[in-house]
Amino acid sequence: MKQILPILFFLLTINISAQTDAETLKTIYSTSLTNGKSYEWLDYLSNQIGGRLSGSLNAEKAVNYTKEQLETLGLDKVWLQPVMIPKWVRGNKEYAFIESASGITTTVNICALGGSIATPIGGVKASVIEVKSMDELKMLGKDKVSGKIVFFNRPMQADLIQTFEAYGGCVDQRYAGAMEAGKLGAVGVIVRSMNLRLDDLPHTGSMSYGDLPNSQRIPSAAISTNDAEKLSSMLAMDKSIKLFFNQTCQQLKDVQSYNVIGEITGTEFPNEYILVGGHLDSWDLGDGSHDDGAGCVQSMDVLRLLKETGIKPKRTIRVVLFMNEENGLRGATKYAEVAKQKGENHIFSLESDAGGFTPRGFQFDCDDAVFAKIESWKALFKPYLIHYFEKGGSGADVAPLKTDGNVCAGLRPDSQRYFDHHHAANDTFDAVNKRELELGAATMTSLVYLIDKYGISPISNANELKN
Template sequence: MKKILSIAMALSTLLTVAQSDEEVLKTIYTQSLTNGKSYDWLNHLSNQIGSRLSGSLGAEKAVAYTKEELETLGLDKVWLQPVMVPRWVRGAKEYAFIESERGKTSTVNICALGGSVATPSLGLKAPIVEVKNFQELEALGTENIEGKIVFFNRPMQADLIITFEAYGGCVNQRYSGAVEAAKYGAVGVIVRSMNLRQDDLPHTGSMTYGDLPVEKRIPSAAISTNDANLLSTMLTLKKDIKFYFKQNCKQLKDVLSYNVIGQITGSEFPDEYMIVGGHLDSWDLGDGSHDDGAGVVQSMDVLRLLKESGIKPKRSIRVVLFMNEENGLRGGKKYAEEAIKKNENHIFALESDAGGFTPRGFSFDCSDAAFDQVLSWESLFKPYLIHYFEKGGSGADVGPLKSETNVLAGLRPDSQRYFDHHHASNDTFDAINKRELELGAATMTSLVYLFDKYGVNPINASKEIKK
């Protein structure tokens, strides 16, 4: 029986070698679309475990579940990498209203921003002043800000097709709004949600106090886009309205958590490492299906699809499920720190952290020569409607691995609906399309296969492709 199995494995390997790149990619996509595991894994992660905020019970369960699932794949090695992470808890649901005059209020939808302090136990009520940016804040100065709540109301720029650019153009008000407003004596901050859609859902996200002393920190919350518009309109009609909000969040001591790692050891170059990954933690309002459960299960499926497609990698390929991307990036930093300490040669890293929507292509952080190599593979992806190959960012968790010689990449799905769900209570499993998710897993696997086969030397790669 052992002989038969050995012969079958040898024939499978020979068949893979004999196949063209087009045929191998076809096999990968067929496997993912007819025999994929990513959707079932995400179903469990989202519906049986739920939100996975760093330091939470959900995060702990997710570590155990994904490690167990990776162990069933027959990888060469699966292990946990310890990392200390922050533990912030939201507490009871937030409450807020606009007071246009004494006794006349309009309830609005808010949520505390991750890392914020709580309001006083009875809540906080104060006059509110609207600004679009830090320049307007500075122009108003302490005399117009002190004792008030600052309302940052700069929307995402709707005419930018790449929605991540729109997000990048306004996210500083969420991240640094509290520390900036505190300089002028503000008592609280309300920030327009990072969302292109008009709805009633507030979107959370990380914020910072920098080196501001604890006693000077002010509570910071996000308000839904519909209610941001309402508040802005009311301020236009009447400048002296007041805003009330109550939130009960708390920052606790750091706790021990883990990155989850699985590896297929390379057959020819075991000391050259390629990684694929997403972040296992999520915010606590939804179940984190798009951000970043999708990236987690797609990355897991990359290694399974390689094995199912009969591909025996030349280089060591790892899946890394990073902990604490959302509010600290501790997992990504820890992985890079350990890799440097062990002198590991990471030639390639791919991250999926832009949702589980239809894949459009990749962005690459690499040399011009390496990017030319990537462009030579465009024709292989076009049958799958993957056309987007651009130089740009990769991903927050793989970023610390950057060197002068390696290639970092980020999967780029269609982004038009991503910020409808990002960090909000509707980032849930019912927003996931099974086929789109599986197309993303196949697309990632295909890129990993090509970089494993040809390495990162564009001269050798171009010669091999022509054969």
């Protein structure tokens, strides 16, 4: 009997703790869904400020607005972290057409890719050569590419359920297409938009020339999926057709901006940091509601929900709204650099940068032992239909904080509609569902609560419950 009693006590203690955690999560979700702030904050960011291109006036307004809102929450500290960022401007609206015969043209929808140079004054017109991959381009060689516009037409793979995997499988043509085509003497590049549906919206995004000399740099633009299909069909019938496009974008000198940071100081382990964040900058075609206004306001609401529900964190909980994720990652790089200089111990970093859709779970960049511990909490999320706990990548802004001994994670919402809006003119506030956004904020808060309560060391539940 003396041996049985400690076991019964241990099992009872575990059950009581599990019930307490379940009740806490229920309170967090209820508070977010009935008294959330994320949707209100996003409304202002999207509709009163708008697209927040790095280095723009709108980005500066977003910095000031989010800092002011964090200051209203009664956090222990709110501040701005200076960072120098690139400033690229789009210029006048781009224009393009397909010329099938002299005087016979068909207008198509394009947009300049971020970081691209302008076309020559008056635009560029040339024959088009269609390719599906970098390897295919290189096999053609300079003789067949020189003087032409290269059309990269590899679509996102539709049968991949994980849409970010489909995106990763074709984004190289957008990012490096102009660099590789420029080496072969092309005069321009047109890239099929990274979009799983067929529509008339071109999707922008970052591109790079690498160390290509200025003399070989060529203008690069995205074309809508409908018009990519049209151009490909016309080329199949007549290889002699030409494409004209004109864009006036330019790269200016770097300017100063800021990461926006706020924190609740931990009551027991103030030097252990748990970070939540998203990126405050966006592209300029829409208002950046899904990418990544949603992640920013959800991260802000994590700290508000902790205070609203009376949770006093043992560890320091910090929100970081990173600047310049879209075309440089300067904010993330600066933040990680300063954290290293200060010797800050970021035990856990959670990023929301996959849209404001219904949360499905998380991906974790950590070792197997720590993942096993985190996965043991999965049952607590089951009542909210959140079952996706997987090892994998976290997020671009928190990745620089990764060490062998910490955890980086990413919120994973349902992604099936995300690339319909990603980097396009329809990434707007009306595309965000209030309830889905607030479920995401509650989900992030719940995981932060558990990480703060139990830490990330792969220790036994018995030891955890004694602490």
